Every structure is written in structure tokens, then in C-alpha cells.
Amino acid sequence: MRSHQRLSTQSPAKPKRHDLPDGAELHTGLVVSTHGRHCFVETPEGRRLICHPRGKKSEVVVGDRVTWHLTQEKADEGVIVHIEERRNLLYRQDEWRSKSFAANLDLLLIWIAVEPVFSEAQLTRALIATEVAGIAACIVLNKTDLPGTEVARQRLQPYRAMGYEVIELSLTHQGDAAKDIILPKLRGRASLVLGPSGAGKSTLINTLAPHARAEVGEISQALNSGKHTTTHSTWYWVEGETGAPADHRTAVIDSPGFQEFGLHHVTPVQLPHLMPDIARHATECRFSNCTHRQEPGCGVQAAVKQGLISPMRISLYTALFDELSQTRW
Ligand SMILES: Nc1nc2c(ncn2[C@@H]2O[C@H](COP(=O)(O)OP(=O)(O)OP(=O)(O)O)[C@@H](O)[C@H]2O)c(=O)[nH]1
Ligand SMILES: [Mg+2]
Ligand SMILES: [Zn+2]
Structure with missing residues (x-):
């Protein structure tokens, strides 16, 4: 242990x-x-x-x-x-410490943007942590007013194909239209907004709860990163016309931008089941204890050869498998 x-x-x-x-x-x-x-x-x-x-x-x-x-x-x-006993708890587990994001969630909005260019490794880790916690996830790509949108869209294609909903919007350029896109997903739920610094999480909070005046920061083009403006997770009620909470049931939780996302609470054996594109083909392997790396008759490797699993995803799987195998269980 x-x-x-x-x-x-x-x-x-x-x-x-x-x-x-x-x-x-x-x-x-x-x-x-x-x-x-x-x-x-x-x-x-x-x-x-x-x-x-x-x-x-x-x-x-x-x-x-x-x-x-x-x-x-x-x-x-x-x-x-x-x-009170928690329905669920989303946290990351680095080598020596745990960091809890929030508890009792109905939805995780994995909030990424065209700029700063998002990391697929971080996206994959956040999705795995969400699967482990048993919370529904939805990916949001913000800042689709920027020129890199098509590239970002292509990079998200494997995630759509494996069944995740991907919503595209531009908070600063679409105005109320962006609100109309996102709000139906959130009604009656408590949603955690999680993603890298500078992606526009606090901008979303201010769109949905203008009286909250969550602090919004710049991004640094040189570093392809935000400036870690938000330092604490905070619960906000989505506001109605008057500025008061619309229904006391619809909430969004702002969180600090993350960099590290340790998954030391996941075992290597669990890993394939938490990545839907890998899981789908793992049932086709010759050996029931296949690790999907070099074994003969591996359904996952066959799917990689056929282009059904993206090269990026299999390399993320392999790297994570190795990382988690070094953890003593
Ligand atoms: N071009 C563009 N910029 C946006 C959009 N949405 C937000 N921004 C800008 O992105 C920058 C960062 O926004 P924040 O809301 O502070 O980002 P954050 O995710 O809360 O960042 P941290 O608190 O550091 O984690 C600000 O300058 C926003 O105005 C968008 O749709 N398009
Ligand atoms: Mg913020
Ligand atoms: Zn296999």
C-alpha cells in the first residue's frame, strides 16, 4: 500500500x-x-x-x-x-499529495481553448479522473474566434469519435449566443469548470453570474499560458434576470487553471477501461490480461494499425501505463 x-x-x-x-x-x-x-x-x-x-x-x-x-x-x-457523505469527489493524486477539486458534482466541463493551445495529455488525464470519479464530462472548446480553431477542432475529433460531447463557442465574440449554447447543459446541475489557465473559465462565470465579478486575466502568447489568475475554487449560482440565483439548483464552480494532473489513484489495470477508445477494442484481445503494448493478438494494437485509435491516444496510453506501473500498489 x-x-x-x-x-x-x-x-x-x-x-x-x-x-x-x-x-x-x-x-x-x-x-x-x-x-x-x-x-x-x-x-x-x-x-x-x-x-x-x-x-x-x-x-x-x-x-x-x-x-x-x-x-x-x-x-x-x-x-x-x-x-455529509459525498456523492462523488473529483481529485488529482500527485506522487506525494492529493488535491481535491470539488465534491457532489453533476457535470464536469473540461474547459479548453484554441489559445493557449491545449495539451492532449492534460485533457486525457482530466477525462480519466472524471471517469474514475463517475462524473459525466463534456468538453468545451472556447475562443473559436481565433485562427487556430480548425486545428483545435481536428485534434478533438478522436474525443468526439469516442463519445464525448464537444461544444464549440466564443465567449467574448458570441455574446448571448454563447450563453444560449452552454446554459441548457447546465440547468439543474452543479458543474465544475476545469481546465488550463487562460482558457476563459472565469469569463464563463462572469457570463452566467455577472454580479460575481470573477477576476479575469490575460494570457501570455510567449509562454502559451494564462497567468493563474484564479487561485481558489468557488461556487457560483447562475443568475436570473434580477441578478439573484435563477433557481438555486444551477451552479458553476470556477477553479484555478491546472498544469499537473497526477493520476496515482488509478491502477494500470484500470487504465484501459477509463479510456473509451482503448476500452472499445480491448474486448478483441487474445489474452484477457493483455496490457495492449506488445502482446500478440492485441485488438487495441490492431485498431491502431487500422487508424481506429489515434497515434496520440495510444502513445498517451502507453506513457500513462508505464507511469502508473512504477507506482507501488
Ligand atoms: N479571443 C478570445 N478571448 C477570450 C475568450 N474568452 C475569454 N477570453 C480571454 O482569455 C483571457 C483569460 O480568461 P480567464 O477567464 O481569466 O481565463 P481562466 O481560465 O479563468 O484562467 P485562470 O484563472 O488563470 O485559470 C482573458 O483575456 C479573456 O478575455 C474568447 O472567446 N475569445
Ligand atoms: Mg480564472
Ligand atoms: Zn490488447
Whole structure:
């Protein structure tokens, strides 16, 4: 077994009454942002207040449903005493640490752009993490006003062919039309917007929740990268005409742009099942324990030769298989 901390959807047991300060009144709430040791919790009435987790290990993430009570010292801050069991949890697992993105999600919007040019390795890793977490994913290609659109579209063709929905839009050039494209996907769901820095995630938030005024940054052409403007994941309600939450059911979660995306929580044996184009042909292999690398009678390698699996995808599979095989299981 690996020695580092493993994340799970399990959460600590409910506090017993004698664990609570005298007279503490318990309330429920939703974690809407996290900032190191403290977080913000939204009450059912829509008020947001600073809360502190109790104990060292109770790590809350955006999307967690919690029980809390007011602190005795400060009347406007709370202590979280219980995290409800999570439906799902999206996280990455680097060699030594885990990084949770959010919990209790209905949809992952994998948000990439024509510029900065997206990395297929990152895209593939994000899709695998989503499959492991059992969350539906949709790929969005933003900035289709820019000249590299056709190249980006071609690079996404294998992902369409393997069954992922790919939506194209330009937030800054299509105005309300972009909103009309994306909003029907989001209604009634909690969606995490995940992608590299500079792709326009916070621009989406400001389109859907203009009062949020999420900070938007420039991108550096020289570095083909954004400037990591967003530093915390934050939950926003999609706004209706008046600026108030449209229905308290449609939410988008902004997140910091990612670079690394460790998948150390995935085993090499699991890997082919988490890549739909590989999985489709893995059933045709002669050996049931085929790793789809050099074995004779491999259905995956045959599909590569026939052009049914793209050269990029098989090379990403092979590299990931090797990387995950070095992890001690
Ligand atoms: N040309 C073009 N630029 C866009 C579009 N959408 C967003 N941008 C620009 O892209 C830049 C980065 O946008 P952000 O919304 O800050 O990107 P982000 O994904 O939130 O980046 P991080 O917070 O760093 O992860 C800004 O200058 C936006 O105005 C688009 O459709 N077309
Ligand atoms: Mg941002
Ligand atoms: Zn095989």
C-alpha cells in the first residue's frame, strides 16, 4: 500500500451531542469556497460566513454539505462539525499529495481553448479522473474566434469519435449566443469548470453570474499560458434576470487553471477501461490480461494499425501505463 493519504467520499462520523459546546445550535450549509484552513459556507438563506473545520484532518471541499455551529468567540464565524457523505469527489493524486477539486458534482466541463493551445495529455488525464470519479464530462472548446480553431477542432475529433460531447463557442465574440449554447447543459446541475489557465473559465462565470465579478486575466502568447489568475475554487449560482440565483439548483464552480494532473489513484489495470477508445477494442484481445503494448493478438494494437485509435491516444496510453506501473500498489 502507498503510505500517503488516500481520499475517499467517506466523511467523519456525526458529532455526538457531548462533543459540542453548551447550547450550540446546529445549522446546515454548503461549502462555496476554500482558503487553506478556513472556508466559506452558504446558509440555506443565502448568507455566506467564514467557517473553520474542527480538528486537523477534516478537509472540506467546495460542494460539501456540512453541519456547523457559531463559534463562541466570534459571533459571525462558524465551526464545521460534520461533512455529509459525498456523492462523488473529483481529485488529482500527485506522487506525494492529493488535491481535491470539488465534491457532489453533476457535470464536469473540461474547459479548453484554441489559445493557449491545449495539451492532449492534460485533457486525457482530466477525462480519466472524471471517469474514475463517475462524473459525466463534456468538453468545451472556447475562443473559436481565433485562427487556430480548425486545428483545435481536428485534434478533438478522436474525443468526439469516442463519445464525448464537444461544444464549440466564443465567449467574448458570441455574446448571448454563447450563453444560449452552454446554459441548457447546465440547468439543474452543479458543474465544475476545469481546465488550463487562460482558457476563459472565469469569463464563463462572469457570463452566467455577472454580479460575481470573477477576476479575469490575460494570457501570455510567449509562454502559451494564462497567468493563474484564479487561485481558489468557488461556487457560483447562475443568475436570473434580477441578478439573484435563477433557481438555486444551477451552479458553476470556477477553479484555478491546472498544469499537473497526477493520476496515482488509478491502477494500470484500470487504465484501459477509463479510456473509451482503448476500452472499445480491448474486448478483441487474445489474452484477457493483455496490457495492449506488445502482446500478440492485441485488438487495441490492431485498431491502431487500422487508424481506429489515434497515434496520440495510444502513445498517451502507453506513457500513462508505464507511469502508473512504477507506482507501488
Ligand atoms: N479571443 C478570445 N478571448 C477570450 C475568450 N474568452 C475569454 N477570453 C480571454 O482569455 C483571457 C483569460 O480568461 P480567464 O477567464 O481569466 O481565463 P481562466 O481560465 O479563468 O484562467 P485562470 O484563472 O488563470 O485559470 C482573458 O483575456 C479573456 O478575455 C474568447 O472567446 N475569445
Ligand atoms: Mg480564472
Ligand atoms: Zn490488447
